[in-house]
Every structure is written in C-alpha cells, then in structure tokens.
Amino acid sequence: MSSKNAVKIKFFNGEDIPLELHKVRVVQKLNLVSIERRLEALNEGGFNTFRLNTRDVFLDMLTDSGTNAMSDMQVSAMMHADDAYAGSQSFFRLQKAVEDVLRKKYLLPVHQGRAAENILSCAYIKKKGDLIPMNYHFTTALAHITQYGGRIVELLHDEAYNIASSCPFKGNMHVEKLEEVIRETGAENIPFIRLEASTNLIGGQPFSIQNMREVRNVADRYGLRIVLDASLLGENAYLIIQREPEFKDASMSEVISIITGLADIVYFSARKLSSSRGGGICTNDLTIYRELEALVPLFEGFLTYGGISVREIEAMAVGLYETLDESMICQSPTFISYLVNSLTDNGVPMVTPPGVLGAHVDAMQVCAHIPQNQYPAGSLAAAFFLISGIRGMERGSISNQRDENGNETYADMELLRLAVPRRVFTLSQIKYVIDRMSWLYQNRSLIGGLKFVYEPPVLRFFMGGLDPVSDWPQRLIAKFKEDFGDSL
Numbered sequence: 169m170s171s172k173n174a175v176k177i178k179f180f181n182g183e184d185i186p187l188e189l190h191k192v193r194v195v196q197k198l199n200l201v202s203i204e205r206r207l208e209a210l211n212e213g214g215f216n217t218f219r220l221n222t223r224d225v226f227l228d229m230l231t232d233s234g235t236n237a238m239s240d241m242q243v244s245a246m247m248h249a250d251d252a253y254a255g256s257q258s259f260f261r262l263q264k265a266v267e268d269v270l271r272k273k274y275l276l277p278v279h280q281g282r283a284a285e286n287i288l289s290c291a292y293i294k295k296k297g298d299l300i301p302m303n304y305h306f307t308t309a310l311a312h313i314t315q316y317g318g319r320i321v322e323l324l325h326d327e328a329y330n331i332a333s334s335c336p337f338k339g340n341m342h343v344e345k346l347e348e349v350i351r352e353t354g355a356e357n358i359p360f361i362r363l364e365a366s367t368n369l370i371g372g373q374p375f376s377i378q379n380m381r382e383v384r385n386v387a388d389r390y391g392l393r394i395v396l397d398a399s400l401l402g403e404n405a406y407l408i409i410q411r412e413p414e415f416k417d418a419s420m421s422e423v424i425s426i427i428t429g430l431a432d433i434v435y436f437s438a439r440k441l442s443s444s445r446g447g448g449i450c451t452n453d454l455t456i457y458r459e460l461e462a463l464v465p466l467f468e469g470f471l472t473y474g475g476i477s478v479r480e481i482e483a484m485a486v487g488l489y490e491t492l493d494e495s496m497i498c499q500s501p502t503f504i505s506y507l508v509n510s511l512t513d514n515g516v517p518m519v520t521p522p523g524v525l526g527a528h529v530d531a532m533q534v535c536a537h538i539p540q541n542q543y544p545a546g547s548l549a550a551a552f553f554l555i556s557g558i559r560g561m562e563r564g565s566i567s568n569q570r571d572e573n574g575n576e577t578y579a580d581m582e583l584l585r586l587a588v589p590r591r592v593f594t595l596s597q598i599k600y601v602i603d604r605m606s607w608l609y610q611n612r613s614l615i616g617g618l619k620f621v622y623e624p625p626v627l628r629f630f631m632g633g634l635d636p637v638s639d640w641p642q643r644l645i646a647k648f649k650e651d652f653g654d655s656l
C-alpha cells in the first residue's frame with residue numbers, strides 16, 4: 169500500500185504542477201449555463217449556495233462530503249454486500265477495516281458524522297453548562313453539544329487566526345490554556361476533550377503528533393478522555409508526514425495508528441474519511457462501548473448497520489484501507505496547494521499554508537468594504553457563483569449561530585471555501601477556478617452585501633434565504649460582459 173515515491177514527481181521543465189495519479193473511467197457531464205441563468209438560480213436559491221440545484225452548477229466545490237471520487241475497488245465491493253438486518257458480513261468486514269486502519273476493536277456504526285456527535289453529546293453531556301474544550305468547533309459538533317445543554321471553549325494558538333501564516337500546524341491545541349481551563353472549570357464538569365483532525369473551519373489546518381501527545385499528558389493528569397474527530401484524519405496524517413520532521417519517513421499507517429492510539433474515542437464521517445456514506449464511533453475501551461451501545465439502535469438502527477446501507481458499508485471498508493495509500497491521499501492536498509499558491513501569486517488573499525479539503529479565500533480582505541453584518545463570505549460565495557458557475561461554501565458569520573439572546577456572533581474568519589474533493593477535478597478545471605477568482609478579485613469593489621429574508625433558528629446556513637442589499641449582481645454582470653464578451 170505504501171507508495172511514497174509516487175508522490176514525488178518532478179517535471180523536466182521545472183513546472184510545479186500536481187499530477188493526477190489515476191485515470192478517468194466513468195464520467196459525468198457538466199453544464200455551464202449562462203450568467204443570466206446563474207443569476208436566476210441565485211434568486212431562486214436565496215443567494216445561498218447550499219440551495220442551488222446542481223443542474224445550474226458547473227464545478228461543485230461546495231464540499232468534500234460524500235463527493236470524493238469512488239475507486240473501482242469500492243464500487244465493486246458494493247456488489248457483494250450482505251443484506252441482513254443483524255449480523256451482516258458487510259459489517260464484520262467494516263469492523264475488521266476499522267481495527268486494521270484505526271486500530272480500534274469496538275465499532276458503533278452511524279449514518280454520518282453528525283450522528284456520532286449526537287450520540288456522544290447525548291451520552292456524556294450530563295448537566296447544563298458542561299464544558300467541552302476543543303481545538304476548534306465544527307458546525308454540527310457545536311450544534312449537538314449546545315442542543316444537550318453543553319458549552320464549548322476553543323483553544324487554538326493566536327497564530328491559527330492569522331490568515332497568511334507559515335505555521336505548519338495551525339490546528340494545534342494550546343495546552344497551557346487547556347490546563348488553565350480544566351483547573352478553573354473542574355474536571356468533573358468536562359465530559360471530554362475534543363480534538364479535530366485537519367481543523368475544518370479555520371481552513372483545513374492540521375495538528376501535530378507532538379501536540380496531541382501534550383494534550384494526552386494533560387488529559388491523563390486530570391483523568392479526562394480525548395475524543396478525536398477523525399473525519400479528515402487521512403489528510404492530517406499526510407500533512408504530518410510532510411511537515412513534522414520526526415515522521416518524514418513514517419508510513420500513513422504508522423502515523424494514523426499513533427494518532428488514534430492517543431484518543432479514547434474516535435469518531436468519523438465516512439463521507440470524508442473513506443469517500444462513501446456513513447460514519448462510526450470506535451474505541452478499545454469496553455466500558456465506553458457499553459455506555460454508547462444502547463443509543464445506536466435508538467437513533468440510528470441495529471448495531472450491525474447503524475442506518476447505513478450494506479452497500480455503503482462495503483465501500484466504507486475499502487475506502488478506509490485506501491486511506492493508507494499516500495499516492496491516493498496526496499491528491500487533494502497537492503491540488504489545493506497548487507490552487508492556493510496560484511491565487512496567492514495573483515494577489516488573492518488566501519489562508520496559508522495550504523490545508524486540506526479545499527482552498528480558502530479570505531473574504532474579510534476581498535470584501536473589506538462589506539460590513540460583517542452583511543456577510544462578506546456569503547456575498548463572495550454568491551458573486552463567485554454568478555461569474556463562474558463554481559459553487560463554493562460560505563464559512564463565516566452565516567455559518568455561526570446566534571447567542572442565547574438572539575444576537576449575531578460574528579465569525580473569527582470570513583472565508584469562502586472552495587472544496588477540492590479527492591480525484592474529482594482535472595488541472596484545467598482548477599485553472600478555470602484560478603482565472604475566474606483572479607478576475608473577481610480585480611473587480612471586488614463591485615461585490616455587495618446580503619441580508620437575511622428567511623433565517624432558520626438552527627444551522628441557518630443550510631436553508632437560510634438572503635437578498636442582495638443593492639443591485640450589485642447586475643453591475644457585476646455588466647462588467648463580466650464587458651470583459652468576457654459572449655463567453656460563458
């Protein structure tokens with residue numbers, strides 16, 4: 169499985185471009201509709217890229233969730249799935265994969281990552297105000313914790329909030345602050361410490377093994393458990409091999425097993441980790457397994473399917489093994505790195521160093537003229553779709569939730585995330601992204617703000633509806649036509 173050499177490919181002419189290490193065997197045709205149609209689509213979808221219909225989307229860079237390309241091995245595994253309510257062979261193959269790859273014996277299958285968050289929050293948040301320290305929140309993790317009356321505290325280093333940085337591990341937890349928080353709060357009011365691999369919302373930024381060891385030390389000193397959100401574990405492990413000198417010659421398998429070995433509970437969304445559907449919670453501790461066991465049939469389904477189809481379970485098992493293949497896992501980070509570096513060269517403010525999952529544009533700078541209460545990142549996402557047909561995702565204040573008094577809580581960062589799912593896009597498509605984003609950056613003064621016209625109380629970013637605050641979309645279209653003529 170280990171194929172380190174495949175990752176280092178140099179071009180004789182000195183070009184530094186990522187190379188696809190796979191070939192295309194099944195394709196899906198894309199549509200690039202006119203800019204007028206794209207404006208209609210935005211109007212129909214409340215200027216919220218989540219609400220667009222894919223028939224209007226050219227490159228779908230909304231998310232990597234469930235959109236990574238499947239391998240031929242995964243698709244063929246789906247054909248020999250064992251349909252059974254209980255005791256399915258597919259489940260035991262998945263359990264074996266979890267044991268081999270994540271090195272955890274006990275597996276509780278769930279239908280996706282947030283279902284694991286629901287079960288963990290339900291089981292361990294015992295009283296109102298219980299505190300979960302974490303490196304940084306993920307939207308669904310936060311929503312479930314607060315739903316059960318818990319609170320969170322985020323313990324990144326200040327450097328993590330610097331958009332342009334050369335810090336290799338912006339996802340590291342501040343261990344001194346962690347210890348302070350535990351002493352102030354009392355370990356009895358802390359159900360667990362949550363560590364997220366490749367910290368999603370700050371730009372897909374990894375933590376180091378050194379840092380996780382330090383967090384483990386603190387946890388042990390206070391008798392606390394560590395819960396690892398391993399949804400983006402493969403890429404975090406890949407970046408550890410790239411960036412943490414101690415592990416430069418280590419294999420993916422070694423790095424992954426060290427990380428999961430430092431956690432008491434590992435949960436994941438298989439939509440990211442193994443490019444299928446589903447998710448899981450796993451542990452080597454039978455007590456923990458027993459504490460959670462009853463909740464799977466309650467919320468998900470019987471313990472050998474957890475709300476996932478057996479076909480997806482088979483794909484998940486194969487996908488977990490494929491996560492150990494460095495020549496596969498390098499694909500998304502190397503394309504992201506190319507995208508980030510090219511946009512940076514063109515002056516576009518990007519989150520650096522390049523992380524995983526996608527390229528992150530700093531909307532706070534691009535749309536410096538748009539106040540945070542008019543959602544700079546949401547505005548940039550809408551404007552970018554309008555001029556390119558590329559769908560990104562707002563990761564800024566729209567993705568935040570209001571506080572208990574109903575006030576806005578503005579995000580630390582206003583980002584437009586352009587996801588680069590594994591093995592989905594070609595280099596010329598990435599070049600199109602660079603071209604259109606660079607044009608938009610030059611014309612950024614034409615982008616205007618947004619206001620809510622429909623605001624759901626929970627996870628508002630999914631279904632919320634917004635309107636532009638002025639006729640800025642029409643002005644942007646006029647400039648586009650001036651520069652691109654009749655080009656789509």
Ligand SMILES: *Cc1c(COP(=O)(O)O)cnc(C)c1O
Pocket residue numbers: 233280281282283306308309364368397399400436437438439440446447
């Ligand atoms: C996507 C994601 C989740 C939630 O997983 P779903 O399968 O979408 O429910 C949780 N944590 C992280 C870090 C994620 O990226």
